[in-house]
Amino acid sequence: MKTFFNVLIVDDDEDDQFLIKSAFLKNSSQFNLRFATDGTDVLEKIENTQFLPDLILLDLNMPVMNGFDVLKHLKSSTLYRHVPVIILTTSANESDINQSYELGANTFITKPINHQDLVDLAEQIRLYWFGLARIPTRRTN
Numbered sequence: 001m002k003t004f005f006n007v008l009i010v011d012d013d014e015d016d017q018f019l020i021k022s023a024f025l026k027n028s029s030q031f032n033l034r035f036a037t038d039g040t041d042v043l044e045k046i047e048n049t050q051f052l053p054d055l056i057l058l059d060l061n062m063p064v065m066n067g068f069d070v071l072k073h074l075k076s077s078t079l080y081r082h083v084p085v086i087i088l089t090t091s092a093n094e095s096d097i098n099q100s101y102e103l104g105a106n107t108f109i110t111k112p113i114n115h116q117d118l119v120d121l122a123e124q125i126r127l128y129w130f131g132l133a134r135i136p137t138r139r140t141n
Contacts, residue, residue, distance in 0.1 A: 009056075009057045011057070
């Protein structure tokens with residue numbers, strides 16, 4: 001069983017990044033977290049480095065390249081299509097939910113408004129995806 005995981009957090013809100021990071025690192029040193037602030041930043045991080053994420057948290061509403069475009073790219077790539085993608089966004093729009101799943105998202109979660117609720121949610125994501133669920137192993141080619 002794996003004991004160390006790479007997580008890519010794609011969100012342009014620095015406060016949300018900090019809270020999610022706090023929840024993932026709480027009582028745990030088993031996560032290597034990377035952050036991207038927009039879609040083009042995501043593509044640079046995954047295409048130009050050796051960082052292969054085990055899980056991606058993806059916001060939909062970002063500047064430059066939105067989350068739907070990033071999701072399309074990830075799910076069309078043989079290297080990344082197996083990586084679970086959680087849409088974590090402020091939207092609760094039914095069309096956003098449907099489109100996310102149609103494009104291959106594994107989960108759609110509307111961000112809580114309260115900061116403590118966001119920390120709690122991030123901890124639940126960590127416990128579920130890396131404690132209870134089984135995720136695919138990293139592919140190297």
